[in-house]
Amino acid sequence: GQQVMQIPQYQHVQEGEDFTTYCNSSTTLSNIQWYKQRPGGHPVFLIQLVKSGEVKKQKRLTFQFGEAKKNSSLHITATQTTDVGTYFCARLTGTASKLTFGTGTRLQVTL
Amino acid sequence: NAGVTQTPKFQVLKTGQSMTLQCAQDMNHNSMYWYRQDPGMGLRLIYYSASEGTTDKGEVPNGYNVSRLNKREFSLRLESAAPSQTSVYFCASPDRKGVTQYFGPGTRLTVL
Numbered sequence: 001g002q003q004v005m006q007i008p009q010y011q012h013v014q015e016g017e018d019f020t021t022y023c024n025s026s027t028t029l030s031n032i033q034w035y036k037q038r039p040g041g042h043p044v045f046l047i048q049l050v051k052s053g054e055v056k057k058q059k060r061l062t063f064q065f066g067e068a069k070k071n072s073s074l075h076i077t078a079t080q081t082t083d084v085g086t087y088f089c090a091r092l093t094g095t096a097s098k099l100t101f102g103t104g105t106r107l108q109v110t111l
Numbered sequence: 112n113a114g115v116t117q118t119p120k121f122q123v124l125k126t127g128q129s130m131t132l133q134c135a136q137d138m139n140h141n142s143m144y145w146y147r148q149d150p151g152m153g154l155r156l157i158y159y160s161a162s163e164g165t166t167d168k169g170e171v172p173n174g175y176n177v178s179r180l181n182k183r184e185f186s187l188r189l190e191s192a193a194p195s196q197t198s199v200y201f202c203a204s205p206d207r208k209g210v211t212q213y214f215g216p217g218t219r220l221t222v223l
Contacts, residue, residue, distance in 0.1 A: 097209035101153030
């Protein structure tokens with residue numbers, strides 16, 4: 001299937017530092033979703049982006065969809081220990097709402 | 112309103128054994144999905160059911176069967192478990208708009 005690549009695979013930051021994960025596709029995406037998965041937990045839906053150049057914010061989280069709709073990013077400002085987990089991007093395909101996930105970025109935050 | 116529930120939470124099987132993973136949702140959604148998650152990888156779709164009475168293969172269906180028992184329940188069966196099926200299995204169901212996917216807590220399966 002069409003791959004959605006995520007970088008970096010892992011990032012370790014100190015509390016208060018910023019964090020960004022990137023999602024890249026070789027083909028144009030009709031939409032991109034972001035999920036957070038806490039260690040030992042299940043994925044939790046964060047947001048969906050559908051428009052070229054779209055920017056959405058949720059408190060300290062900023063989500064962007066590229067102008068060409070081939071990439072997306074999630075930026076966390078001033079990380080907290082509660083941000084620890086793996087962040088996945090995913091694209092929704094077809095009429096059956098099937099998700100194709102990226103490989104994820106694991107975020108570790110230390111004091 | 113429990114959302115999506117899965118049983119069991121943990122399971123250890125020997126190669127060749129069979130088992131059924133259960134999933135139920137109480138949100139009256141039409142679609143239900145089974146994904147597997149392997150270390151260092153994203154989730155991959157095994158099977159899905161777009162509506163009661165229909166099932167379709169996803170990206171990695173080999174070695175699995177599914178049953179959409181009714182609108183609430185969607186089960187995943189491993190007829191002859193293999194070590195390659197060691198994984199965490201998640202059931203999911205999207206809202207009526209098909210946008211927000213709600214995931215169950217997962218079943219952690221080890222095949223020895």
